Amino acid sequence: MGKIIVCPVVIAAYSKNETLFQLTENQKLCHFFAFCMTFFSLAPTLILLAMAVDCWLALAYPFTYQRHITNKFGLMVPVAACIFSLGFCSLPFFGIGRFVQYCPGTWCFIEMTMRDSALGDRIYSMLYGTIMGLIVLAIIFFNVAIMRHLYTMYRNNSMRIIVRANVGNKGMDGNQAQMKELDHLILLAVMTALFAVCSLPLTVSIHYIKVEYFIANLHMI
Known part of the structure; x- marks a missing residue:
């Protein structure tokens, strides 16, 4: 949904060789674009974190997971993530934080x-970058934990297959389970790497800009 909403605006700006401000002769389109960028970055990331925690709980604590994690609770989590993201990403409309246009004017x-930015703008950008950074690190942490559990299951199944082969059992079911665990392990590893590469640069750059500014001010003092 985020790509469907944002991409046509960028294509229209490039096709007309105009900035977002020039397309509408005001800042409304820019503000809407920026809101979509922040919301559709934060909300899916929170949902991905919930999915990672859900999978980790199911593997690490299956009995606790079966007892306490219900379908109703599972449906409430993405709704809560979207409500939180909607409220947090709407703060610039109420004067906390600010949406701005960046070069070449298409986003x-x-x-x-x-x-030259207000204190509220600085706090909001730092808070946004910190929240995104912590969520990304948490996703990586839980995904690595999940991969460790999957690898343990894969290794245990390998041992069972060897034992069955020694006693004359072909162990087809064990082979199928082993391949499924290996498939999940590889897929999760690739997803974790891609997610980190795509998410961390912007988050790190927000903090890098702040640190660079503080260092420059210290040199001036």
């Missing part, structure tokens, strides 16, 4: 610079 995002 807008929250104010990430420290120079």
Whole structure:
């Protein structure tokens, strides 16, 4: 949904060789674009974290998971993530944080610079970057934990297959379970790597800009 909403705006700006401000002669389109960028970055990331925690709980604590994690609770989690993201990403409309246009004028995002920006804008960008960074690190942590459990299951199944082969049992069911665990392990490893590569640069750059600004001010002092 985020790509469907945002991409046509960028294509229209490039096709007309105009900035987002020029397309509508005001800042409304830019603000809407920036809101979509922040919301559709934060909400899916929170849902991915919930999915990672869900999978980790199911593998690490299956009895606790079966007893306490219900379908109703599972449906409430993405709704809660979207409500939180909607409220947090709407703060710039109420004066906490600011949406700005970035070069070449075809995209807008929250104010990430420290120079000539209000205190509320600085706090909001730092808070957004910190929340995104913590969520990404948490996703990586839980995915690595899940991969460890899958590898343990894969190794245990390998041992069972060897034992069955020694006693004359072909162990076809064990082979199928082993391949499924291996498939999940490889898929999760690739997804974790891609997610980290795509998500971390923007989050790191937000903090890098702040640190660079503080260092420059210290040199001036």
